[in-house]
Amino acid sequence: MARMAAPLRVAVIGSGPAGLYAAEALVKQTDGNVRVDVFDRLPTPYGLVRYGVAPDHKSIKSIARYLQKVLENPAVRFFGCVELGRDLTRADLLDCYDGVLYSTGAMVDRHLGVPGEELPGSIAATDFVNWYCGHPDAADHVFDLTAEEVAVIGVGNVAVDVVRILAKTADELRETDVPEQVLEALAASRVKRVHMIGRRGPAQAKFTTKELRELGELPGVAVHVRPEDMELDPASAEQVESDRHVRGNVKVLGGWTGEPDGGAPRRIDVRFWRAPVEILGTERVEGLRVERTTLDENGRVRGTGEFETLPVGLVLRSVGYQSVALDGVPFDERAYVVPNEGGRITGPDGAAIPREYVAGWIKRGPTGVVGTNKSDAAETVRHLLEDLDPEGPRPDRTVEELLESRGLRVVTYADWLNLDTAEIELAGSLGRGERVKLARWEAMRSACHPG
Numbered sequence: 486m487a488r489m490a491a492p493l494r495v496a497v498i499g500s501g502p503a504g505l506y507a508a509e510a511l512v513k514q515t516d517g518n519v520r521v522d523v524f525d526r527l528p529t530p531y532g533l534v535r536y537g538v539a540p541d542h543k544s545i546k547s548i549a550r551y552l553q554k555v556l557e558n559p560a561v562r563f564f565g566c567v568e569l570g571r572d573l574t575r576a577d578l579l580d581c582y583d584g585v586l587y588s589t590g591a592m593v594d595r596h597l598g599v600p601g602e603e604l605p606g607s608i609a610a611t612d613f614v615n616w617y618c619g620h621p622d623a624a625d626h627v628f629d630l631t632a633e634e635v636a637v638i639g640v641g642n643v644a645v646d647v648v649r650i651l652a653k654t655a656d657e658l659r660e661t662d663v664p665e666q667v668l669e670a671l672a673a674s675r676v677k678r679v680h681m682i683g684r685r686g687p688a689q690a691k692f693t694t695k696e697l698r699e700l701g702e703l704p705g706v707a708v709h710v711r712p713e714d715m716e717l718d719p720a721s722a723e724q725v726e727s728d729r730h731v732r733g734n735v736k737v738l739g740g741w742t743g744e745p746d747g748g749a750p751r752r753i754d755v756r757f758w759r760a761p762v763e764i765l766g767t768e769r770v771e772g773l774r775v776e777r778t779t780l781d782e783n784g785r786v787r788g789t790g791e792f793e794t795l796p797v798g799l800v801l802r803s804v805g806y807q808s809v810a811l812d813g814v815p816f817d818e819r820a821y822v823v824p825n826e827g828g829r830i831t832g833p834d835g836a837a838i839p840r841e842y843v844a845g846w847i848k849r850g851p852t853g854v855v856g857t858n859k860s861d862a863a864e865t866v867r868h869l870l871e872d873l874d875p876e877g878p879r880p881d882r883t884v885e886e887l888l889e890s891r892g893l894r895v896v897t898y899a900d901w902l903n904l905d906t907a908e909i910e911l912a913g914s915l916g917r918g919e920r921v922k923l924a925r926w927e928a929m930r931s932a933c934h935p936g
Contacts, residue, residue, distance in 0.1 A: 490875040490876050491875075491879065492515075492518050492519050492520050492560075492875075493515065493518070493519045493520070493583045493584070493873055493875050494519075494520050494522070494581070494582045494583050494584075494879075494880065495511055495519060495520070495521050495522070495582055495583060495584045495585070495586060495869070496521075496522050496524060496578050496581070496582040496584075496585045496586070496884070497511075497521055497522070497523045497524065497586045497588060498524050498569055498578075498585065498586070498587045498588060498589060498811075499523075499524070499525060499532065499587065499588035499589040499590060499845070500523045500524070500525040500527075500530040500531065500532055500556075500563065500565075501531060501532020501533050501534065501588065501590055501845065501858075502531075502532060502533060502534060502548065502552065502845070502855050502858040502859075503532075503588035503590065503844045503845025503846070503848075503858040503861065503862055504523055504525075504532070504586075504588035504844070504845070504862075505523065505530070505531075505552045505555045505556070506555075506844075506858050506859045506861075506862035506863070507586050507588060507844045507862035507865060507866055508521045508523055508555050508556075508558075508561050509555045509558075509862075510862050510863045510866040510867075511866050511869075511870075512555075512558055512560050512561065514863075514866055514867065514870055515870065517558075517560050518875075519560060520560055520562075521560060521561045521562070522561075522562050522564055522582070522884060523556070523561060523562065523563050523564065524564045524567045524569070524573070525563070525564070525565050525566075525567070526566065526567065526568035526569070526571075527565060527566070527621065528565040528566050528896040528900070528901065528904060528929050528930065528933050529565065529901060529904065529929070530552070530556060530563055530565070530898075530901060531549045531552055532590060533590060533855070534546060534548050534549050534552065534855065535549065535618065535619075536614075536615060536618045536619070536620045537614060537618065537643075538618075538855075539614075539617075539618075539646040539649065539650065540617065540618065540650075540658065540661035540662050540663045541649070541650075541653070541657075541658060541661050542646075543661075545855065548855055556898050557898075562897075562898070563896075563897060563898040563901065564884075564888075564895045564896070564897070565895060565896030565897070565900070565901060565933075566893075566894070566895055566896045566930075567888070567893065567895055569589075569811060569812060570811070570812030570813075572888070572891065572893055573884075573887070573888075574812065574813065575811075575812060575813035575814060576813070577884075577887060578884075579840060579841075579880075580880055580882050580887075581880050581882050581883060581884040581887060582840075582880060582884075583840065583873050583875075583879065583880065584840045584841070584842060584869050584872075584873050585840060585841050585842070586828075586841075586842040586843065586844060586865065586866075586869065587811060587814060587823065587830075587841070587842070587843045587844075587847060588843070588844045588845040588847065588848075588862070589808070589811060589845075589847050590808065590845055590846045590847060591806035591807055591808040591821070591846040591847065591850070591851040592611070592806070592808065592809055593609070593611060593806065593807055593809060594609035594610055594611045594612075594802055594803070594804070594805070594806060594807075595804050595805040595806070595807050596802070597638065597761055597802055597804060599761050599762055599763055599764060600763045600764070601763050601764030601765060601766060601770070602764055602802075604764055604766050604769055604770050605629075605768070605769040605770070606629060606632075606766070606769040606770030606798060606799050606800065607764050607770055607800045607802065608628065608799070608800065608801050608802065609801075609802055610637070610639065610643055610644065610647050610801050610802055610803035611806065612626060613628065613647055613801055614643065614646065614647065616628065616667060617650055617663055617667050617671075618663075618922075619662070619663065619664045619667070619922030619923070619924040620924065621924055621925060621926045621929060623924075624664070624666075624924035624925045624926070625925070627670075628670065628799075629769075629798070629799065630670065630671070630673065630674035630675060630676055630799070631675050631798070632675070632676065632770075632797065632798025632799045633675055633676065633677045633678060633798070634676075634677070634678045634679075634680070634795065634796055634797045634798065635651060635676050635678070635679050635680070635797055635798070635799040635800075635801065636679075636680045636681075636682055636761075636773045636795055636797040636799070636800045636801070637651075637679060637680070637681045637682065637800075637801045637803060638682050638761055638800065638801065638802050638803060638804055639681075639682070639683070639802070639803030639804050639805075640681060640682075640683035640685075640690040640691060640692055640755075640757075641690075641691035641692055641803065641805075642691070642692050642693060642696050643803045644681055644692070644803040645681075645692045645696045645697060645699075645700065646696070647801055647803060648679050648681050648700065648753055649699060649700060649703065650671075651674070651676050651679050652676075652679055652700070652703055652706050652751050652753055653671075653703060654671075654672075654705070655668050655669075655671045655672035655674075657704075658671060659917055659918070660917060660918035661918060662908070662912070662918060662919070662920045662921055662922050663921075663922065664921065664922050664923070664924040665915065665921060666924070667924075676751070676799075677750065677751050677752065678751070678752045678753075678754065679751075679752070679753050679754070680754045680756055680773075680795055680797065681753065681754070681755050681756065682756050682759050682761065682773075682775060683755075683756065683757045683758075683759065684758075684759065684760045684778055684786050685757065685758070685778070685780065685786060686714070686717065686718075686721055686757045686758055686780070687710075687714070687715055687717075687721075687734060687735050687738050687757055688717060688721035688722075688724040688725055688731050688734075688735060689721070689724075690734055690757075692734065693730070694730065694733035694734050694737060697734055697737050697738070698737050700753055700755075701737065701740070701741065703751075703753075705749055705750050705751055706749055706750075706751045706752065706753060707745040707746040707747075707749035707751070707752045707753070708741045708745070708752075708753045708754075708755065709741055709742075709745040709752065709753070709754050709755070710738050710739075710741045710742050710754075710755045710756075710757075711742070711756070712742045714755075714756065714757040714758055715735070715738060715739055715742060715757075717735075718779075718780060720780070720784060721780075738755065741755065756775075758777055758778045758779065759775040759776070759777065759778065759793070760775060760776050760778045760786065760788060761773060761774070761775055761800075762774050762775065762776050762788075762792070764800055765794065769798075770797065770798055770799060770800055771796075771798065772794050772795060772796055772797060773794070773795045773797050773800055774792060774793070774794050774795075775792070775793050775794075775795065776788045776789065776790070776791065776792050776793075777789045777790075777791035777792075777793070805851060806846070806851040807821035807851070808821050808822060808823075808846060808847040808850075808851075809821075811823070811847075814830070814841070815830060815831070815832060815833070815838070820850065821850070822843075822846075822847060822848060822849065822850055823843045823847050823848065825842075825843050825848055827864055827865070827868050828842050828843055828844055828848060828861075828864055828865025828866075828868050828869070829842060829865075829868050829872070830842060830843055837872075839872070840872070840873070842865050842868065842869050843865065844858070844861055844862045844865040844866075845858050845861060845862070848861065848865065849861060894934075896930075896933050900933040900934060901933065903932055903933050903934070903935055904923065904929055904932040904933045905920075907923060907932035907935075908920040908921060908922055908923055908932075911923065
């Protein structure tokens with residue numbers, strides 16, 4: 486009788502939605518005849534679901550419960566606190582696995598490219614999001630929230646999240662999982678007015694209607710849009726007619742063009758047709774200069790020569806994410822993605838590189854919603870399984886041997902559950918919601934390895 490081939494061994498780098506959907510697809514498409522090791526540089530799984538979804542969006546965060554089932558599959562293992570390029574190299578992975586799938590997401594903000602962008606008080610939105618979401622890299626960040634007026638550059642869902650968190654009171658966030666030190670800092674915030682700035686018009690805004698509508702439901706907050714900012718050129722009017730999503734946004738925004746409630750303690754101004762041209766200040770941010778814009782006949786933004794200065798003391802930049810290159814892995818420096826065809830990584834000659842694959846934002850760019858990663862990962866996995874031969878030569882080295890030889894103490898799934906329990910118990914001790922995140926590296930490691 487012929488000996489059955491040993492299960493394929495696949496490494497997935499990144500434990501966010503893209504990585505875990507890929508692990509799920511690998512198990513399902515092989516009826517479990519595969520062994521998947523999921524690596525993350527953090528001690529926690531779930532990536533953007535844990536560190537990108539706003540803490541007051543609990544229904545979206547519930548996706549973690551679905552992803553948890555992937556990690557509980559006996560064919561899947563979690564290796565936390567293992568970083569590609571520091572603890573394991575690309576060559577190491579190819580020595581230990583039949584195939585490697587990278588799914589590290591998009592981790593940094595794009596720049597505005599305007600004078601004053603590097604001033605203290607000019608902040609990447611990802612840094613602020615990481616801070617209030619309890620990312621350990623941002624745990625000790627300090628944001629000066631003493632300014633009464635703040636500008637958020639961008640009109641996507643991340644910008645809406647940042648605006649909403651700034652406009653809410655600490656009491657309204659008390660039942661969420663924000664770290665205790667974040668709650669204390671937000672309680673001391675003096676922010677009273679938030680300007681959300683978009684270079685284009687309301688028909689081109691990227692936020693979803695549901696998230697937009699939430700701004701108008703915040704207690705004690707007046708939301709205002711200038712009537713002239715709602716004027717639509719013929720192309721924009723056509724978008725409103727043909728696109729239900731755009732039509733919903735414009736309808737909500739149009740409801741905020743009346744006189745704002747002057748008695749509200751906080752205010753949000755949604756400003757369209759404004760391009761940041763300079764962040765003002767000497768020692769730190771003291772204002773934001775914007776130029777009125779319009780669209781040319783080709784739909785491109787151009788300035789009109791009309792300028793305005795907003796008296797803001799803090800600028801948060803939310804104009805898009807971009808991926809960063811992985812050590813030794815091909816990278817397109819213009820598109821900020823790993824070059825690929827359907828998830829197969831390609832080299833400079835356009836040919837597929839054997840045994841290496843990509844999924845998620847680092848594959849396609851920062852587009853779609855969390856669920857988009859499921860079909861994206863399934864496509865990559867189909868191609869991976871078409872390419873790999875379970876009857877062919879197999880790696881004879883194991884990653885356990887390699888990690889042990891380097892003295893690395895990884896975080897297993899069981900260790901993560903210790904941290905998970907510690908956060909739930911912390912919430913109980915503080916009388917706060919379902920969990921309170923531990924955000925500092927030392928506290929997280931201690932919770933993973935108690936005793």
